[in-house]
Amino acid sequence: MKLWIKDPKAIYTPETGGESGLLVENGKILSVLDQPPEDFDEVFDASNLVVLPGLINGHHHFYQTLTRAVPAASNRALFPWLEALYPIWANLSDKDIHLSSQIAACELLLSGCTTAVDHHYLYSEQLINATDLQVEAVEPLGLRSILCRGSMSLGQSQGGLPPDRVTQQETAILKHSQQMLEAHHDPSPGAMTQIALAPCSPFSVSKSLMRETAALAQDFCAGLHTHLAETLDENAFCEGLYGQRPLDYLEEVNWLRPNTWLAHGIHFEPGEIKRLGQAGVGITHCPSSNMILGSGVCKTLDLEKAGVNIGIGVDGSASNDSSNLILEARQALLLQRLKYGSERVEVRHALNWATRNGALAINRPELGVLAPEQVADLAFFKVDEIQHSGNHDAIASLLLSGTFKAEHVMINGRWCVQDGCLPGIDLNRLKAHHQEAAVELLRRL
Numbered sequence: 001m002k003l004w005i006k007d008p009k010a011i012y013t014p015e016t017g018g019e020s021g022l023l024v025e026n027g028k029i030l031s032v033l034d035q036p037p038e039d040f041d042e043v044f045d046a047s048n049l050v051v052l053p054g055l056i057n058g059h060h061h062f063y064q065t066l067t068r069a070v071p072a073a074s075n076r077a078l079f080p081w082l083e084a085l086y087p088i089w090a091n092l093s094d095k096d097i098h099l100s101s102q103i104a105a106c107e108l109l110l111s112g113c114t115t116a117v118d119h120h121y122l123y124s125e126q127l128i129n130a131t132d133l134q135v136e137a138v139e140p141l142g143l144r145s146i147l148c149r150g151s152m153s154l155g156q157s158q159g160g161l162p163p164d165r166v167t168q169q170e171t172a173i174l175k176h177s178q179q180m181l182e183a184h185h186d187p188s189p190g191a192m193t194q195i196a197l198a199p200c201s202p203f204s205v206s207k208s209l210m211r212e213t214a215a216l217a218q219d220f221c222a223g224l225h226t227h228l229a230e231t232l233d234e235n236a237f238c239e240g241l242y243g244q245r246p247l248d249y250l251e252e253v254n255w256l257r258p259n260t261w262l263a264h265g266i267h268f269e270p271g272e273i274k275r276l277g278q279a280g281v282g283i284t285h286c287p288s289s290n291m292i293l294g295s296g297v298c299k300t301l302d303l304e305k306a307g308v309n310i311g312i313g314v315d316g317s318a319s320n321d322s323s324n325l326i327l328e329a330r331q332a333l334l335l336q337r338l339k340y341g342s343e344r345v346e347v348r349h350a351l352n353w354a355t356r357n358g359a360l361a362i363n364r365p366e367l368g369v370l371a372p373e374q375v376a377d378l379a380f381f382k383v384d385e386i387q388h389s390g391n392h393d394a395i396a397s398l399l400l401s402g403t404f405k406a407e408h409v410m411i412n413g414r415w416c417v418q419d420g421c422l423p424g425i426d427l428n429r430l431k432a433h434h435q436e437a438a439v440e441l442l443r444r445l
């Protein structure tokens, strides 16, 4: 079936063009239209809608939706924030993982996100099936995902930050990582589910685990992901523990390569930025989280100049505390303008971080662009709310005036959001169960 996405109010294509919309077939974009098509089967009227490539979320922790606005952590920097939350997270149950993954995926979809990376690193004797549970929760919703099998092996007794009971033996981590790759990882272009390997941070695992994780990812053509250079404290911690800066550590364990993308990537020196670019490493900028934790400001333009692909992530919901990707693109625009000035960070530059460059940062070049042969991942926004009234550029208004929700979302040719709702999902019921689980989780402390 050829679907004509007809006459959009505005459309975000790499160059100009697309005034007559798009032709979509079998989950792919067949053509970008300057004239009405001669041959089509169905029509979708987009005349009151702005059409963007589906937004790409490069970093998240779905489980943290259960710990939004926790008073003990609300006004803390990264390390004390982690110390306040780890004991709560250590009690997560299977049901919590399922519910939190569903809520985060729904929230992302409703904000126009079509591809999401989740970084889950809490595994224990009681919580060994987290990745399977996430696949079960996310796949039915139609969200394209890269689920990271994270890990922690250095608990408090070995100088790490997390409680020992949410760390695992390294042999168990590697064995389970391989099982998850075998069970769920599809390396082909257009894959709906992928697994990446993702130790929580360099100082929560050993060097040998970092090296073996990199080798395992390579065997399966899978990505590598971790937090790096988020705060000055973290750099100091790394220097204290290993006597080297985080990037030197990363290089030593064979992680400076094109299938690696790093969350935050704030505190790099000029020479390190150059090395990141040469290695083809991607960086996920998480502006809300960086502002809430007071971590610092990512040097996006310097990194791009060195050849690094920059994407955007909402980060976990304990440090944002929402998973709204179109709002996050606005946050990136505002924060980066504060750093570099308004003329150097155009609105469309921020939109590229949320789409095309974000896809490149996570090694998914088939995503994030409205062009022939790309996957049909589309986000449709209305600009009829009061804050858009009087605008002269509907695409720019999405970020400058601020928009909160997508009207429709298509992923791989399937409608996952229609008229601002998730078909087949009783969202009120899901929210009620999720809120109940959040209250119960704190009671277990």
Ligand SMILES: [Zn+2]
Pocket: 059, 060, 061, 119, 227, 263, 315, 316
């Ligand atoms: Zn994070």
